Amino acid sequence: MSPTIWLAAWRVTPSRRAISTSRVPSVSMLPSSVMCARLTRPWPAACSRSTRSAVSVCATRIRSRRSTVSRWARIWSGVISEKSGTGRSCQIGKGLDKIGKEVDDLVMNSTEPQVTSSTRAGFPTYEAAPASAPGKAPVVLLHGAFADHESFRGWLGPLAAGGHHAIAPARRGRVGVGPERAEGLAFDDYVADTIAVLDTLDEPAILVGHSLGALVAQRLAEQGRARAIVLLAPAPPAMLTAQAVALPHFLPQMPRIMTGRPFVVGPAACSALALNRLPEADRPAVHQHLTHESGKVYRAAMFGTIKVDARKVTVPVFVAGGTDDRIIATSLTRKTAKHYGVEPRIIEGRGHWIIGEPGWEDLLAEVVAWVS
Numbered sequence: 001m002s003p004t005i006w007l008a009a010w011r012v013t014p015s016r017r018a019i020s021t022s023r024v025p026s027v028s029m030l031p032s033s034v035m036c037a038r039l040t041r042p043w044p045a046a047c048s049r050s051t052r053s054a055v056s057v058c059a060t061r062i063r064s065r066r067s068t069v070s071r072w073a074r075i076w077s078g079v080i081s082e083k084s085g086t087g088r089s090c091q092i093g094k095g096l097d098k099i100g101k102e103v104d105d106l107v108m109n110s111t112e113p114q115v116t117s118s119t120r121a122g123f124p125t126y127e128a129a130p131a132s133a134p135g136k137a138p139v140v141l142l143h144g145a146f147a148d149h150e151s152f153r154g155w156l157g158p159l160a161a162g163g164h165h166a167i168a169p170a171r172r173g174r175v176g177v178g179p180e181r182a183e184g185l186a187f188d189d190y191v192a193d194t195i196a197v198l199d200t201l202d203e204p205a206i207l208v209g210h211s212l213g214a215l216v217a218q219r220l221a222e223q224g225r226a227r228a229i230v231l232l233a234p235a236p237p238a239m240l241t242a243q244a245v246a247l248p249h250f251l252p253q254m255p256r257i258m259t260g261r262p263f264v265v266g267p268a269a270c271s272a273l274a275l276n277r278l279p280e281a282d283r284p285a286v287h288q289h290l291t292h293e294s295g296k297v298y299r300a301a302m303f304g305t306i307k308v309d310a311r312k313v314t315v316p317v318f319v320a321g322g323t324d325d326r327i328i329a330t331s332l333t334r335k336t337a338k339h340y341g342v343e344p345r346i347i348e349g350r351g352h353w354i355i356g357e358p359g360w361e362d363l364l365a366e367v368v369a370w371v372s
Contacts, residue, residue: 003041003052004066006054013231018264018275026263028306033206034202052269053073057341060080063276068204077149077271078218081264083256085368090201095271107212110155112158112160112161113127113128113129113130113156113157113160113161115156115157116126116128118228118258118314120167120169120174120196120200120287121169121193121195121196121197121199121200122196122199123169123170123171123172123193123196124148124169124170124174124199125149125167125168125169125170125174126152126153126156126162126167126168127156127165127168128156128159128165128166128167128169128316129160129166130158130161130162130164130165135163135370136163136371136372137164137204137205137206137227137228138163138164138165138166138167138168138171138201138203138206139159139164139165139166139205139208139371140167140168140194140197140198140201140206140207140208141156141166141167141168141204141206141207141208141209141210141213142169142194142207142208142209142213142214142216142217143168143170143171143210143211143213143216143231143299144209144210144211144213144235145211145212145266145298146265146270146290146291146292146293147210147211147286147289148170148174148289148291149168149169149170149174150170150289151168151355151356152208152209153168153290154360154364155168155355155364155367156168156357158364158365158368159245159368159371162294162368162371162372163372164206164371164372167197167205167330169193169194169197169263171188171190171193171194172185172189172193173192173291173292173293173294174261174291181292182262182291182292182293182294183261183262183294183339184260185294185296185297186294186296186297186300187219187297187301187306188213190212190216190297191219191220191223192215193287194216194220195220197223197307198220200340203227204225204226204227204264205226205227206226206227206228206229206230206370207220207221207226207228207229207230208229208230208232208367209229209230209231209232209234210232210233210234210354211233211235211327211328211353212231212235212236212297212301214229214231214232214233214234214336215234215235215236215301215306215308216234217229217230217231217235218231218234218237218308218313219306219308221308221313221315221317222309222312222313223266223312224312226315227315228315228316228317228318229315229316229317229318230318230320230367230370230371231315231327231336232320232321232363233320233321233322233327233333233353233354233355234321234327234328234333234336234353235265235328236303236328236332236334236335236336236339237304237306237307237336237339238304238331238335238336238339239302239303240304241247241329241332242300242302242330243326243327243329245272245273245326246326246327247271248274249265249268249269250269251272253265256295257295257298257302258295258299258300259295260294260295260296260299261295262293262294262295263292263293263298263339264291264292264293265290266290267283267284267287267290268297270286270287270290270361271283272286272288272326273276273277273326273327273349273352274326274327274351274353275352276324276326276351276352276356277322277349277351277353277354277357277358277359278351278352278353278356278357278358279326282314282356285316286353286356297334308339310339310340310341317337317340317342318342318345318367318370319333319336319337319340319342319344319345319364320333320344320345320346320354321333321344321345321347321350321354321364322346322347322348322349322350322351322352323346323347323349323350324349324350324351324352325350325351325352325354326351326352327352328352330346333346334346345366347359347363352371
C-alpha cells in the first residue's frame with residue numbers, strides 16, 4: 001500500500017485526533033489530501049521513520065493545496081446546505097465545512113522538519129535534518145540547468161522526516177550572479193563543485209538529480225561517490241536530441257551554445273518547454289530563479305560528449321520521467337534507464353518540471369520509499 005493510501009486508512013488514538021471521512025459520503029469529490037491524519041508531536045512510539053516520512057509527504061501535499069481543499073470543502077458545504085437545510089444533507093454540509101477548517105489547522109501543526117539556509121564548501125545550500133540523530137544515508141539533491149537549489153526546497157522536509165539529512169546545494173554561476181560567473185565553466189567544474197559538497201559529509205550520500213543535475217549524479221556514481229542515484233527527467237550520457245517544439249526557442253541561442261558563451265532562457269521559453277504542465281499562476285515563482293547556464297556545458301550535453309561508463313556504476317539506480325516532457329523525450333529517459341539495466345518510471349501527462357508540477361508529491365513519496 002502506498003504511503004498516501006496507507007495514511008488515508010490509518011486511524012490514530014483518541015489522544016491524537018484524526019479527520020474521519022468515512023461518515024461523509026461526498027468527501028470522495030475532494031482531493032485525497034484531506035483524508036489524512038492530523039498529528040501533533042510527540043510521535044507515537046510505534047511510528048517508524050518510513051511512517052513519519054509518509055506523514056510528512058502527506059503534510060507537504062496538504063500545504064501545497066490547502067487553499068484549494070479548504071475552498072472546495074466550503075463550497076460543497078454551502079451547496080449542500082442550500083439545497084437541504086435539514087436532515088442528512090445538512091450534516092454532510094457541516095462535515096465538509098469542518099474538513100476545510102481542519103485542513104488549515106493541520107498545516108499550522110505540521111511536524112515536518114524545518115528547512116534552513118546554510119553554506120557548504122562555499123556554495124549556498126538548503127538543508128533539513130531529522131529531529132533525532134540520522135539513521136539513514138544523507139541525500140544530496142542536484143538541480144538542473146538554468147536553475148538553482150531553490151528547485152528542490154520542497155523535497156527536503158519529507159526526506160528529513162524519513163531519517164535522511166537532506167541537502168540541496170547550488171553550483172558555480174548561480175544565485176542571481178551575472179553571466180560572467182558561468183563563463184568558461186565545463187561539466188567537470190559542476191562535478192568538482194558537487195564533490196566539494198560531498199566531502200563535507202561523513203558518509204557517502206544518495207544523489208537525487210534533475211535534468212542536467214541527473215547527469216552530474218551519473219558521473220559521480222561512475223566515480224564511486226554515490227550510495228545510490230535517483231535520476232528525474234535525466235539528461236542522458238548521450239546526444240541530447242532537441243524535440244521539434246524546442247527548436248524555435250533554442251535556435252536563436254545556437255551562436256552562444258556553439259561558442260560556449262553563457263546564456264539564459266527567458267520566461268516564455270521556460271514556460272513553453274519546462275513548465276508546460278505547471279499552472280500559469282505558479283510559473284513566476286520558477287522564473288525568478290532562472291540563471292545563466294554555461295554554453296560550454298550545454299554544448300557538451302547537446303552533442304553527447306559527456307559519457308558515463310555504466311559498468312562502473314554499481315549502485316542502485318532509479319529513473320523517472322514524464323510523457324509530456326518537451327526537453328527530455330520519453331525515448332531518452334528509456335535510453336538512460338536501459339544504459340543502467342533498470343526499468344524507468346514513466347508518468348503519464350507529466351512534463352520536465354516533474355519535481356514541482358502538480359503530482360510532484362506522489363513522485364516524492366515514491367522516491368522517499370525507494371531511498372528508504
